[in-house]
Amino acid sequence: MRFFDSHCHLTDAAYREDLEETLERARAASVEGVIAVASTHSDSWDALGLACRHESMWSTAGVHPHHVTADADGDEMPAVREAADHPRCVAIGETGLDYYYDTAPRAAQRASFERHAELAGEMDLPLVVHSREAADDTAAMVRECAGRVRGVLHCFPGPGELLEEALAAGWSISFTGIVTFRGYDTGLVKIVPPDRYMIETDGPYLAPVPKRGRRNEPAFVAHVAGAVAHIRGEPVEKVAADTWRNAVRFFGLPEANGRR
Numbered sequence: 001m002r003f004f005d006s007h008c009h010l011t012d013a014a015y016r017e018d019l020e021e022t023l024e025r026a027r028a029a030s031v032e033g034v035i036a037v038a039s040t041h042s043d044s045w046d047a048l049g050l051a052c053r054h055e056s057m058w059s060t061a062g063v064h065p066h067h068v069t070a071d072a073d074g075d076e077m078p079a080v081r082e083a084a085d086h087p088r089c090v091a092i093g094e095t096g097l098d099y100y101y102d103t104a105p106r107a108a109q110r111a112s113f114e115r116h117a118e119l120a121g122e123m124d125l126p127l128v129v130h131s132r133e134a135a136d137d138t139a140a141m142v143r144e145c146a147g148r149v150r151g152v153l154h155c156f157p158g159p160g161e162l163l164e165e166a167l168a169a170g171w172s173i174s175f176t177g178i179v180t181f182r183g184y185d186t187g188l189v190k191i192v193p194p195d196r197y198m199i200e201t202d203g204p205y206l207a208p209v210p211k212r213g214r215r216n217e218p219a220f221v222a223h224v225a226g227a228v229a230h231i232r233g234e235p236v237e238k239v240a241a242d243t244w245r246n247a248v249r250f251f252g253l254p255e256a257n258g259r260r
Helices: 019-028 041-053 077-084 107-123 135-145 159-169 187-191 218-232 237-250
Strands: 004-010 031-036 057-060 089-098 127-134 150-154 170-174 197-198
Touching: 004 019, 004 218, 004 237, 019 031, 019 218, 031 041, 031 187, 031 218, 031 237, 041 057, 041 077, 041 187, 057 077, 077 089, 077 107, 089 107, 089 135, 107 127, 107 135, 127 135, 135 150, 135 159, 150 187, 159 170, 159 187, 187 218, 197 218, 197 237
Parallel strands: 004 031, 031 057, 057 089, 089 127, 127 150, 150 170, 170 197
Antiparallel strands: none
8 A cells, every 4th residue: 555645845944854754754654656845936946856856756836825926927937837847847836825814915816826827738737726715716717727727626625616616627636634623524525536536744734633733744644544534434545546546647647656
C-alpha cells in the first residue's frame, strides 16, 4: 500500500530545520508521491528545486490568494509560466479565492484567479484551487473553466452546491485532515465518485486527528486516508489505491510508478 500527498507546502519555514527527516518519515509511512505546492512566484522556483532533487516529488507554480497584491496586474505571471514550463512542475496554483481572511481585495483575487486559469489552459496543466468563504464566485469560475481547464478544489470545505458544480465541470476534489474535525460534513466525502478525489495534508497546516495541534507533514496523509476510508465504509487499501491512481492521472504522471 502506498499513499500520495497531493498538496503540501514543503517550502514553508516550518520545515526549514528538518526537511530531510520529514521526507524520511514520509517514506517510512509509505508516502511515495508528494506535490510541493507553491504560494508565490518566487516560491514556485523553490518548490521546483525540491522536485528536481527528489524523484518522488513534483511541484506547482502559482500565487496563493493571500499573496495577491491590490495593484496586481499580472506582472507575476511570466515567472510563474517560466517555472511551470519545467517537466517537474505539473500544475498551476495554488490560486483561488479567500474571502475569510480577505488579505487581498476580492477583485484582485478574482483577476489573479482568472490569469492562472488562462495560463493553465494555455499550458494544458491542471489548476489547483483554494476556496474559503467564496463558494459562489468559485463556482462561477469553475463553470467558466469547464471544458477548457481541469482543476481540483483542494482542502475541500464545502458546501455541497460547490461540490456539485465541480463534479459537473469534470473537476476533482481533495480532502485533508479537516475531515477528522468535529463539525465537518462527512457526507461530502461519501458522495464523491471513487475516481474524482485525492487526499492531501496541506502541511504544515491542518494536521488530522490524532495529530491535531502538531505541525502537519506528508507522513500524516496516512491518517487522512484512514479517516476517509472510515467515512466511506471502504478498506483503507482501496482509498490508497484510488487516490494514488487519481493523483497520477490528474497531474499527468506515468502510470507505471508515478515517476518521471
